[in-house]
Amino acid sequence: MPAAMYQISVPVFDRRLKAHAAILDKAAAHAEAKKIDPSAFMMDRLYPDMFPFWLQVQSACDHAKNSIARLTGVEMPIFDETAKTFDGLKARIARTLEFVNGANPAAFEGAEDRVITLTQSGRERQMTGMDYFQNSALPNFYFHLTTAYGILRHNGVEIGKRDFMGNPPV
């Protein structure tokens, strides 16, 4: 039986990001069929001061990657900025999942009580692994992933919540 913190993190990121990779395939096919420049999707935002699509996807990936590193006490790998293309985002997801799924399940033992230090606006805050995961990592991950989906829907890509939920459907 893997540690609780493993169970609520690795399989969740794996399933959601794989679902999102399939969404990116549909969006790329849509752009090609409609002869739409993919950068029209990449750079769109729901509001001018929000992240553009590509950065929503990258941010979701980074919250997954960074939280797995923090929970398991390994150094956070630094990935270069994503290429702002559907293929670039798929590569980012693949690289993220390689790291997430490569985490040592045993390293999650006791992660709920591990002290995590976040630096925000130059101020350090400390919290438990559970508090960090539930109240920072996971909501941030879902926030960016859902907003990315919303941008594609807003632009007419024919996807639905079933795509967001992924396979197998539940």
Place this chain on the structure above:
Amino acid sequence: MPAAMYQISVPVFDRRLKAHAAILDKAAAHAEAKKIDPSAFMMDRLYPDMFPFWLQVQSACDHAKNSIARLTGVEMPIFDETAKTFDGLKARIARTLEFVNGANPAAFEGAEDRVITLTQSGRERQMTGMDYFQNSALPNFYFHLTTAYGILRHNGVEIGKRDFMGNPPV
């Protein structure tokens, strides 16, 4: 120490829905200050075949309510449709949180292995409580909550991710 399934559900719904209630206050104040008919927010959608704002909020609440009922093995309470006003949505959140926070922590013992039956499109599917919570309830909850936030942002309400994350910030 409360059961694992309690820890990853009740406090999460509580925190996120309270944050969303505060967002509704800001949106209502924005509508009033700008003399915007609140129904312009209530009925907006990111795309014509997506849920309108009010139903995104109601859906988030219902996924929280229904999952707590399923995980604890009690009957799902049926709430009437929400009044499509900021106050109506706040009342829905309050009623949802009353149910969520009123759940018996002891009833979550073993909930990860409880068999949950979902009926979708007339077809029954069975899964464990953990599978249901992680792959259906929680992504659905975040999906609707984030989309509701996105609709408000798209309409110019001055909120930010800090509001989505809630207090205390992490």
